[in-house]
Amino acid sequence: xxxxxxxxxxxxxxxxxxxxxxxxxxxxxxxxxxxxxxxxxxxxxxxxxxxxxxxxxxxxxxxxxxxxxxxxxxxxxxxxxxxxxxxxxxxxxxxxxxxxxxxxxxxxxxxxxxxxxxxxxxxxxxxxxxxxxxxxxxxxxxxxxxxxxxxxxxxxxxxxxxxxxxxxxxxxxxxxxxxxxxxxxxxxxxxxxxxxxxxxxxxxxxxxxxxxxxxxxxxxxxxxxxxxxxxxxxxxxxxxxxxxxxxxxxxxxxxxxxxxxxxxxxx
Amino acid sequence: xxxxxxxxxxxxxxxxxxxxxxxxxxxxxxxxxxxxxxxxxxxxxxxxxxxxxxxxxxxxxxxxxxxxxxxxxxxxxxxxxxxxxxxxxxxxxxxxxxxxxxxxxxxxxxxxxxxxxxxxxxxxxxxxxxxxxxxxxxxxxxxxxxxxxxxxxxxxxxxxxxxxxxxxxxxxxxxxxxxxxxxxxxxxxxxxxxxxxxxxxxxxxxxxxxxxxxxxxxx
Numbered sequence: 001x002x003x004x005x006x007x008x009x010x011x012x013x014x015x016x017x018x019x020x021x022x023x024x025x026x027x028x029x030x031x032x033x034x035x036x037x038x039x040x041x042x043x044x045x046x047x048x049x050x051x052x053x054x055x056x057x058x059x060x061x062x063x064x065x066x067x068x069x070x071x072x073x074x075x076x077x078x079x080x081x082x083x084x085x086x087x088x089x090x091x092x093x094x095x096x097x098x099x100x101x102x103x104x105x106x107x108x109x110x111x112x113x114x115x116x117x118x119x120x121x122x123x124x125x126x127x128x129x130x131x132x133x134x135x136x137x138x139x140x141x142x143x144x145x146x147x148x149x150x151x152x153x154x155x156x157x158x159x160x161x162x163x164x165x166x167x168x169x170x171x172x173x174x175x176x177x178x179x180x181x182x183x184x185x186x187x188x189x190x191x192x193x194x195x196x197x198x199x200x201x202x203x204x205x206x207x208x209x210x211x212x213x214x215x216x217x218x219x220x221x222x223x224x225x226x227x228x229x230x231x232x233x234x235x236x237x238x239x240x241x242x243x244x245x246x247x248x249x250x251x252x253x254x255x256x257x258x259x260x261x262x263x264x265x266x267x
Numbered sequence: 268x269x270x271x272x273x274x275x276x277x278x279x280x281x282x283x284x285x286x287x288x289x290x291x292x293x294x295x296x297x298x299x300x301x302x303x304x305x306x307x308x309x310x311x312x313x314x315x316x317x318x319x320x321x322x323x324x325x326x327x328x329x330x331x332x333x334x335x336x337x338x339x340x341x342x343x344x345x346x347x348x349x350x351x352x353x354x355x356x357x358x359x360x361x362x363x364x365x366x367x368x369x370x371x372x373x374x375x376x377x378x379x380x381x382x383x384x385x386x387x388x389x390x391x392x393x394x395x396x397x398x399x400x401x402x403x404x405x406x407x408x409x410x411x412x413x414x415x416x417x418x419x420x421x422x423x424x425x426x427x428x429x430x431x432x433x434x435x436x437x438x439x440x441x442x443x444x445x446x447x448x449x450x451x452x453x454x455x456x457x458x459x460x461x462x463x464x465x466x467x468x469x470x471x472x473x474x475x476x477x478x479x480x481x482x483x484x485x486x
Contacts, residue, residue, distance in 0.1 A: 061463040061466045063470060063472060067472060069432060071433060090472070092473040095477060097477045097478075100436055103437060103444065106440075107437075110399045113400065117400075255400055255402035258402065259404060263441070
């Protein structure tokens with residue numbers, strides 16, 4: 001079984017006790033370090049979120065400069081370090097140039113990265129989460145409405161992490177809500193009806209028509225998102241519900257959401 | 268005693284012992300140097316010992332330079348670059364092209380542009396870039412001041428020279444969009460992106476090559 005040759009053949013696949021490894025990664029965040037270096041936070045399929053130092057990435061012409069930019073998908077060659085791993089080589093698979101030329105797409109893209117960064121723990125792999133984020137980035141690149149892409153990503157993302165908001169029936173009594181309007185309670189994580197006890201103080205009211213849009217979004221094929229049309233009111237209510245649902249779980253606001261609100265004045 | 272308290276006590280005792288090795292003024296100087304960015308305990312120690320070796324005049328010149336920077340350097344009320352005068356040298360230079368404004372993120376970018384000896388217009392320093400994930404929005408930069416400057420009517424071109432990063436590009440897009448919304452009819456240009464001079468095509472990454480293709484020009 002497996003002589004020296006076979007061990008060499010698999011040497012690029014990550015194993016916890018190995019010093020160097022390669023990983024398909026999405027750059028979530030980047031901060032400058034000293035004069036020439038950067039610290040990047042990346043999401044990898046194999047290892048989950050981790051921090052790495054990109055030495056010399058700020059030097060003109062550095063091969064690591066482009067690969068250490070947020071919203072970039074690449075194959076990174078890393079060496080295991082004590083606290084942070086060290087990025088030695090990088091090959092950009094996709095730099096999402098269309099997204100980076102559209103301010104609205106950048107704003108929602110940054111929001112998705114921040115959401116992922118805030119909800120994930122280091123070295124806790126979740127391949128499905130990685131795939132969900134990567135496909136949302138490709139959806140954004142294809143020119144799909146940035147807001148719809150972000151809502152689609154939020155619903156998939158929350159489902160994967162076990163925080164899926166409950167819209168089908170009342171979260172307390174299990175009955176279907178009366179037609180007309182529905183109340184969503186971020187603290188309970190679902191809708192509540194008028195007939196079962198006191199209405200929670202944090203309830204957000206919205207027309208019940210929103211459920212059909214949410215279900216359509218949950219079941220949508222990524223390539224169909226481009227054709228989906230959401231009325232302005234539905235967009236506003238859905239954004240509001242998901243914002244407060246996420247805020248309750250995270251216990252703080254996402255900073256990038258402010259910029260989304262700000263650029264809404266251009267629409 | 269909890270483990271964390273013991274660790275804290277150990278760290279404090281160790282630090283105290285290190286401090287005890289220096290005379291008080293020297294320990295204070297080492298401590299002050301350590302507060303500077305990128306300076307660790309060893310570098311701080313080396314700098315402090317260097318100060319001990321230099322003459323009194325040299326030490327006084329250094330101390331005066333540090334103090335003078337704090338006392339006399341302020342922001343130019345026009346371009347927001349650092350200056351020690353009421354209006355910076357560039358803004359008060361009558362030979363400059365007042366119809367062209369180059370928008371940069373930091374004062375050090377003005378120095379980089381000036382070193383080229385190619386640019387003869389004026390500058391506007393934003394004091395950072397829009398970074399949504401860090402909570403830095405347009406209101407925290409000198410964008411409102413830029414809009415007021417452009418609104419005076421003398422400026423016919425705004426050159427956006429923020430870094431070609433996602434934040435730099437977002438800042439440039441935001442300014443361009445805002446200028447257009449405000450009815451600015453002049454030229455809004457973006458500094459070119461692409462291959463660095465003297466670099467090798469073979470070693471360029473995908474993102475750089477895409478930029479180079481997008482920003483290609485006729486020759």
